[in-house]
Amino acid sequence: MFVNITIPNWSDFAHFVPEAIMFGAFLLALMGDVIVRGRKPVVPFLITLLGALAALYYSFASPPVGDAGVLGSLVMIDSFAGFFRIVFSFVAVVTILFSWSSEEIMGSTREHKGEYYALIALMTGGMMVMAEARDLVMLFMSMELVALTSYVMAGYMRNSLRSTEASLKYVIFGAVSSGIMLFGMSLLFGMTGQMTFVGIRDALVANPVNDLSMLVVLIMIMAGFGYKIAMVPFHFWCPDVYEGAPTPVSAFFSVGPKAAGFALMIRFFFTVFQPIVDTIDWPLMIAILSAVTMTYGNIVAVKQTNVKRLLAYSSIAHVGYLLMGFLLLTPGGLQAILFYLLVYAVMNLGAFMFVSAINNSIKSEELSDYAGLGFRAPWASVMMFIFLVSLVGLPPAAGFIGKLYLFTEVLREGWYWLAIVGVLNSVISLFYYMQIARAMYFEKVPEDAPAVKIAPLHYVTMALLAVPTLILGLYWSEFKAIADQAIAGF
Amino acid sequence: MTFVTDSILSWVTFLPLAGALLILLFARKDNIARLIAMGVAVADFILSLHLWFHFDNANAADQFTELVPWLANGKINYSMGLDGVSLLLVLLTTFLGPLVILSTWSAIKHRVAESMAFLLFLQTAMIGTFLARDMLLFYVFWEAMLIPMYFIIGIWGGERRIYAAVKLFIYTMAGSLLMLVAILYMYSQAGTMSLDGFMSLNIPAEQQMWLFLAFTLAFAIKVPLFPFHTWLPDAHVEAPTAGSVILAGILLKMGTYGMLRFSIPLFPSAAIEFGPWFAVLAVIGIIYGALVAMVQKDVKKLVAYSSVSHLGFVVLGLFSLTAAGVAGGIYQMLAHGLSTGALFLLVGVIYERRHTRLISDFGGLAHQMPVYASIFLFVTLASIGLPGLCGFAGEFMVLFGSFSSTLLPHAKLLVILSSTGVILGAIYMLWMYQRVFLGKLANEANQSLKDMSLREIFVLLPILIFIIVLGILPGPFLEKIEPSIDRLLTPVLELRQETPADHHITIPHTNESHDSQTEMEIH
């Protein structure tokens, strides 16, 4: 009757301080919102902000446990997870700070302002767990938590009838893709009889499975991840949801869950498929996906007149760049991905924040309304220009360094055509990013242009992002070392 | 002062950047911004004179070197150095800097502080490009040039400025990204970004081909070599005078400088094999540029196309792969920087008064503006290469060097063809001069024109002096660059001596290449 069981080490829970803080902040914020009712949800804001700051502190302070699993080997807190804890809590801090002055979130017509902060905290905790999962069960559950949270956020924080459609699309696509992924996972379990990534890998090395089955399983699991990171052809929801949701939410979506998806994807594929990468056409598949994703995102972005939608498509293109590091599942490539994720988080968040800050005051996201913004809001526009330069990948901004590492890895592995495709894509992206710069600086300020007033908090948050964007472009050794160490911990 | 002279290159490079920040942060009034910019530019010129006087002519290697570990455990360094070639180009940059700023005094009236900041920022990037001895550092400066240029054209340019700015940006970016791929490839092979590390790589010939093409394409777009020149007329016509002067005076030299510094020494066998093709393109550019310049109605566009023609000589000289040809190319770079810079300044002078540049709007200006007409004539003569002025020595050396080149097939034919460019140059420049300045003062709008002001004369005077100095005293300049040129050509010459048999195979054979060459000219 009694099976042989291992009693878990209960003190292991102590390793989950940042996650616990975020989940705790979620609950406290919800309760606080009910107890203290006011015009503005001060309590949830403060609780989640302090929580995110504390999580950021503990992400640095609490050391990774190392190779051994924690609490029964389903999750693992290594330096890789530690890296993503830092990224996610930073993103959360910035988003929460920014949202406080955002009309879209805090405007008078908006309800559930308190829940917004609670959900951000919850999602941050969920993303951290995603980066820690090392077992199929946790893989699925952590992905579902983040997905469910984003459905809720996209579902009720919407601006128009059109975005209702977007959020429905989001849910349906999400359900289908996670269903496909689950099916792939069950096939994988059937082949190996294992649930942990390491166990699956060992079983696959010991008893190789035929190529076709392996490929089908790969594609199915890729569908789940592809949806999460908005990779072509699983990207359809992305522009609609980003456009429909309030901009701070889009900013958070475009950075947080995407990075979390990459984290889980890296851990899963690197652990499971790295030894057998040569037996399947993995590099070719990833190379094609990467090329198609970046080309699609960039080409469609060129035609956009709505800045937010433009940024949404450009974020698809960035997924294409990121996938370049995934080619041969070499540590070098993955380190490049991690570093680029860090850079991408900073610069993309910044660009979205600018759009939101401007929208606050002129109530528009149309490119044509950005005319002369460089002179109507000089400091904010300068920061936006830094973000744009970085997104293009021009020196001396951080994006250049991120791309530098990715391209170097691609070339080292001998995929020259992919590097050329990536470079040509950068040229396309230059064109549309510079459309924004062009509107801001080269076009005359219209006579009837409304005055642009940017909240002090928005200046602070944008500066919080612009400064690292520049610094990472000139001196990045320390940060690259953190990314390198994260992969070395595997 | 030792803390300055110890790291003199960094001082020369970053002083303008500091000035730019100073202006952005503190200059509230237009004139203060102008004064700060002027002061900084003059100070930078004075600093750079230190380089001229302390330069060791006999030393071919980089001098005043600086090396600070930057990133990736010494694989990427902040590495600066200066040889003769860099020296002259840096001096040209710092020399034109204050003049350009002075020329904007009345031309730029809105957003003055920003324009000054961009000009100074651009100067930092340009000087840095000439001095960087680490490929990443070089690339950073190289790309950093684009951003201020984009804004200078886009904000202060003419009617179609946005189109021109975007075109310039995308063209040059496309080329330089290909170069980036090549740099990264070599980085992954060499494990270091230092130029010396790249030099010591032994790259197989077939890989050299691709890398050479990637590098040279980026540079050819910048030069611009025919058929990559289409961005140039747009950019020149739309740019404000200051932008045109910098563009013609220095930015175009980046391309030829890059060919000399990187394409030829890094990939000697590819340079021998493909250099002739670029030389052919250069000759096509010489003739094409001259012919197109001849039919222009707009003075500024005419000068722009004449740049295509003049830069063709430089490229021809470089790919002759002889010491004389390369030296002539560099000399021509200096001369073109001065004479074309001066021409753009002069066009700016009249444009400021009349807001038109069409040749047909003028005629007989010599009566109304005698000083202007004489200075213009002087510069025109320099531009067409009158002996005794700066344009002559460079062109002559290029033609002489190419004529004696053994690596360039059909060198003699190319030289003959390109010397027709000299003649065409004289025709279009003098014809333009005749139509603008001679004859009757027909157009009434021109009858109240004022002659050049003292400030405008003062802007041009230093250039005029140096046009003469370069024309009659090439010695001091050439002796600075000769050892460096020998060093840059060493890989090519070594390769030729080592494998004389190969060399015959690698260059296109007589009959074949003759056919294809004439074919290309027909196109």
Add this chain to the structure above:
Amino acid sequence: MGDMVFYLFALMTVLSGFFVVFSKNIVHAGFSLMFTLFGVAGLFAMLGADFLAITQTMVYIGGVLVLVLFVVMMTRIPAQNLPKSSFNRKIPAGIFSVLIFAIVFKVIGGTEWNVLPVDAPEATISMIGQKLLTEFIFPFEYASIVLLLAMIGAAILIRERKIDDDEEVQS
């Protein structure tokens, strides 16, 4: 005997599944869904997963399905107003489905599965309980957060929206 029962359950699952998809009447579709779920529960039971079989019956048939039917009956959608999918959509969908079926069939048929020996059936409930509170304690706790979120999320989404909705209708 075991095979017979298996095929019975399998047939029930698949056939009623077809019926769910193709039925024009939504109430009928709901009821056939019950048979699908029941068939799956039977398959679980045959595999010795007694706990799963019971959970499947209780949660899906007893809970989810009843709710679905409630909703269907309360909303009163006229049968003829169901959205019709046009013919030229059905063809690619059909081809795609057959293709996927063929691939999955080939994968399942062509793979060497990791098969466990059949033991005598044994009650698994206590085993699952012990596993959940020891080895799988983390996902167990995590599931509670997921469920909490689902609850709160549902509450947020359902709650009536006043101002926003008016604007939406106008726009």
